[in-house]
Amino acid sequence: MSQALLAARRPLLALSVLALAASAHAQINKLDTVVTTATRTPQKLSEVLVDLTVITRADIERQAAASVADLLRNNGCAEMVRNGGAASTTSVYLRGAETRHTLVLVDGVRMDSQSTGGASWQGIPIAQIERIEVLKGPASAIYGSDAVGGVVQIFTRKGGGKTSFDLGIGVGNLGTQKLDGGVFGSAGMVDYAVTLAGERSDGFNATTTDNAFSYVPDRDGWRKSQATARLGVQLAEGQRVEAVMLRSHANAQYDASKSKPLVDDRTKQDTDAARLAWTAQWAPALQTQLSYGESRDRYETTPSPYLTVTHVKNLALNGSYLLGKGQQINFLGERIEDELENSGLLTAGVGKRHRNAMGAGYLFTQGAFSFQAHARHDDDSQFGGADTGTLLAGYEVATGLRLVGSIGNSFRAPTLYQQGTIYGPDLSKGAQPLKAERGHNVEVGLKYGSGDTEASATVYRNRISDLINFEGALTTCNSGFGCYGNVPDALLQGLSLAASTQxxxxxxxxxxxxxxxxxxxxxxxxxxxxxxxxLARRAQRLGTINADTNLGDWVLGAGVQASSARFDNAANTRRLGGYALVNFSAQYKINRDLKLQFNVDNAFDRDTTLAYGYASAPRTALLTLRWNPTL
Structure with missing residues (x-):
């Protein structure tokens, strides 16, 4: 048995023991935390009927993760695959679903790439994040396309109260330097938050000698710059207008071909998002929100010429009405417009489509029993209509202990690239138009909560049909290399445990x-x-352990992320070994406004391979000084 597999199995065994032992005294999330991702309307975490995790600002600062994807992996929310450093192409798998099957929202703005499908995780800034809500499981009945495996909703920092500042300066090995700063506060009916961040690193060699095509023995560094602005105006009691803007730029080196070792190959990623929202409380029972959002994902490689740009526009009116004690109706009307600029498109390099949707939900709570029903209809201008629905129920079998369950379906619309290039199906040769990918999910769980404690165990089964896959050359393909088609099905099933204790x-x-x-x-x-x-690059066993303690002015922490072996290809012939990574953190409070933080990730410098031929980060150390004064 390999040392890598042994290293992975030991932490996983410890994880299972700890998760079960701690289930009676868990404290993963505060039960009175208000979340919005589960139903698209505010509700307490203790009332949520789905598998939902909240990652707070304190978690983000303490762990000092390299990216949002690292943060999700560190907290046991998802698997991550990356082709090199923190600015390299990244995939995230929730419950084993494809990366395109996770809907990503940043302050309510949909983030997507209509070329690759799914959000460009490497372009999402982490320094400005206040909170992340991770919903595991399908949610198309609430959000429409993309939410087949789950939803990751990211909230940037917002202002309020007295004017305060936040400045962080960090240096580390691999030539890493970080700088971020922000100002937050309010004046009368206006609140504001502005943040800036920059990062650079000399990086490490992104490829390994196994990569016969691309291996170049050099270091592949990256540069990142990020900015957010958030302005809110309380027009009157119950009437609020808010504007949010986000901008992120990443410039990263990568190895394109070993035949050109002196060429400085680079990827340039620009991620932009903006949203204007009006929230109104018309009466104690009636609340609405009208919002318009836009996102732009621009990806370019040089000197090898490739450019793709995705624009997503989203106009939505949603709200809720209280019918009486324990009864609520949610309603939604939405229009989504997708646009792709890509030279490979047959329609003069530009593809467009739109999707109109209407949805409704019913929430009922009576004593120990809770019930929810959500339904939605999407009408896509390219592939037609899609109806989705979810039924959820919960029953408190004992004080603090609830049995929950749900059944529902989901879908993911084909991308404009899959449909509109020579790699799309050739209808003139008898090929069938691409259909939406469909998911059918059922799950049952136990959730425990009492005061500040919480634990959960969820069993799920999600069958996904009509998966879009690139097939070899067929008589119905325009391209001699092959084309996209609805061929394979996938079955995602498993058990998720989460717990903590003080x-x-x-x-x-x-x-x-x-x-x-x-x-x-x-x-x-x-x-x-x-x-x-x-499925390729998916493990059968994975888990985390995180521990921290307060000792006077010190906060000391340690964490482990472990995974069993995976396979890099669908045929399961190319094996990727299991791994266990250990991280350490330490914070020292110098005074009320100043603290020093030290983080070491992959402390024992383990060699791990998440994708065949690509390296993962070696041991990294980061020292950060953070100043948080309030006027």
Whole structure:
């Protein structure tokens, strides 16, 4: 048995023991925290019927993660795959679902790429984030397309109260330098928040010698710059207008071809988002929000010429009405417009489509029993209509202990690139138009909560059909290399455990996922049969342990992320070893406004491979001085 596999199995065994032992005294999230992702309207975390995790600003500062994807992995929310450093192409898998099956919202703005499908995780800034809500499981009945595996909603920092400042300066190995700052506050009916951040690193060699095509023995560094602005105006009691703007730029080196070792290949990623929202409380029972949002994802490589730009526009009116004690109706009308600029498109390099949607939800709570029903209809200008629905129920079987369950379906619309290039199906040759990918999910869980404590265990089964995959050359393809088609199915099933406990001064939390994300496509003539094999780059066992303690002016922490072996390809012939990474953190409060922080990630410098031929970060150390004065 390999040392890598042994290293992975030991922490995973410890994770399972800790997760079960701590379930009676968990403290993952405060139960009175107000969240919005589960129903698109505010509700207490204690009332949520789905598998939802909240990552706070304190977690973000303490862990000092390199990216949003690292933060999700560190907290047991998802698996991560990355082709090199923190600015390299990144994929995130929730419950084993494809990265395009996770809907990403930043302050309510949809983030997506209509070329690759799914959000460009490497372009999402982390320094300005206040909170992240991670919903595991389908949510298309509330959000429409993309939410097949789950929803990640990111909230940037907002102002209020007295004027305060936040300045952080960090230096680390690999030539890493970080600087971020912000001002927050309010004046009369106006509140404001403005943040700026910059980062640079010499990086490490992004490729390994296994990469026969791209390996170049050099360091692949990156530069990032980020800015956000948030302005809110309280027009009157119950009437608020808010504007949010975000801008992120990343410039990263990568190895394109070993035949050109002196060429400085680079990717340039620009991520922009803006939103204007009007929230109104018309009566004690009636609340609405009218919002308009836009996002732009621009990805370019040089000197090898490639450019793709995605624009997403979203106009929505949603709200809620209280029918009486314990009864609420939610309603939604939405229009989404997608636009892709890509030279590969057959329509003069530009593709467009729009989607109109209407939805409604019913929330009922009576004593120990809770029930929710959500339904939505989307009408897409390219592939037609999609109806989605979800039923959820919960029952408090004992004080603080609830049994919850849900059943529902979901979908992901084909991207403009999949449909509009020579790699799309050729209808003139008898090919079928691309259909939306569909998911059908059922899950049952136990949630425990009492005061500041919480724990959960969830069993789920999500069958995804009509998956869009790139197939080899067929008679119905325009391209001799192949084309996209609705061929494979996938079955995602597993058990998720999460728990934490406070023992004296020590707070310990753990997550454990036992999953089986597999190919469920029966044998088809002319296609390689991978039925029953694991989906590429997905593990069967993964988990985390995080612990921290307050000792006077010190906050000391440690964490472990562990994964069992995976396979890099659908045929399961190229194996990626398991791993266990150990991280340490320490904070020292110098005075009321000043603190010093030290983080070491991958402390034992383990070699890990998340994608065949690409390296992961070695041991990294970061020393940060943070100043938070208030006027």
């Amino acid at each position: 023992v004296s001064l020590l707070h310990v939390s753990a997550t454990l996922d036992l999953q089986a994300p597999k190919d469920a496509t029966p044998a088809i003539a002319g296609r390689t049969n991978n039925y029953g094999k694991l």
